[in-house]
Amino acid sequence: MHVVRPKDPVVGRVVASQPCLNGRSASFVRHVAIDVSGTDLAGSFRVGQAFGVIPPGEDHRGKPHSVRLYSLACPSHGEDGEGNVLSTTVKRVIDEYTPQEHDEEQDAHHLFVGVCSNYLCDLKIGDEVLVSGPAGKRFLLPADPSRHDYLFISTGTGIAPYYGMIRELLQGPEGTCSSRIELVAGAPYTTDLIYDDVFQELAAAHDNFTYHPVVSRSDIRREYVDRYIERNLDDSFRDFLEDPRTLIYMCGLEGMESGLYRVLARHGLSDGYMDVREPLTLEGHESWETADMKRNVKAGPRCLVEVY
Ligand SMILES: Cc1cc2nc3c(=O)[nH]c(=O)nc-3n(C[C@H](O)[C@H](O)[C@H](O)COP(=O)(O)OP(=O)(O)OC[C@H]3O[C@@H](n4cnc5c(N)ncnc54)[C@H](O)[C@@H]3O)c2cc1C
Structure with a gap:
């Protein structure tokens, strides 16, 4: 676990991004594959674990956005069979805003767009992305x-x-x-x-x-x-x-x-x-x-x- 820490992430490159729903849905879900070859993440993850994505920019407090975790959707040997390409299944978080705190304007109902899920879904093939991980030690396949x-x-x-x-x-x-x-x-x-x-x-x-x-x-x-x-x-x-x-x-x-x-x-x-x-x-x-x-x-x- 935590071969690559979120505070010191490595650079991956998007190599695939495809919708993974058939027909018309109100949701948008993408299979996103990221090449991490040459980094410490390569070959160091197991199916069932998650990896971190660090979106660019700052949150409403002016702090760098925090890491978000995404489950690996690839086998332990990666999408490429060599452990160099990891993937996930990411759903865009899009909703009408619901006030979360009592001191917020209670009738606010503007469009709410999740930071990292939409960033990840917007990435195009060839784009760079900061990644960390792997995370998780129990949700794994057994040794045999x-x-x-x-x-x-x-x-x-x-x-x-x-x-x-x-x-x-x-x-x-x-x-x-x-x-x-x-x-x-x-x-x-x-x-x-x-x-x-x-x-x-x-x-x-x-x-x-x-x-x-x-x-x-x-x-x-x-x-x-x-x-x-x-x-x-x-x-x-x-x-x-x-x-x-x-x-x-x-x-x-x-x-x-x-x-x-x-x-x-x-x-x-x-x-x-x-x-x-x-x-x-x-x-x-x-x-x-x-x-x-x-x-x-x-x-x-x-x-x-x-x-x-
Ligand atoms: C172990 C683990 C594995 C995960 N695996 C996956 C995965 O495989 N695929 C996947 O898509 N996600 C996965 N997630 C969730 C993922 O980490 C993110 O939480 C998710 O993508 C949303 O992040 P975001 O930055 O887009 O949204 P954010 O910008 O972080 O917004 C979401 C937050 O905003 C608040 N919020 C939500 N809706 C509203 C609303 N309508 N109005 C006001 N506030 C609202 C909630 O507090 C919510 O926590 C996983 C999480 C964990 C912990």
């Missing part, structure tokens, strides 16, 4: 990936690490890993499913990989990832979750864990995936409040979580 099976769950850009991990498992330098891989990818609408075509193709080509796109705001079926897993428990997920080989990974919006922990508790599947601390008890799961869960229900050794 073939000894486990994987339930990968994402919301939004939380798909980024799985884009790297699944390519590493299925197409890595070691050949195809035969582990069972289930990807449950949540998005508001089908047009917001990120890398959808690539995952469809990988699922068609590999019997051990199943792709489950789940949309939460469709008119046809509205569902969140946890509810989808619960609905399909007896058809596909129960045996899988009971198998001691299985690891659960969750990545995306803060708050996504509580829904899954509730499902696991409700169906007697919590073993190894979650630790329930006092004053909460597993038996009392029906009355858990989400705020209490944040403090007292933690990921167990078979559950890896990266939320932001």
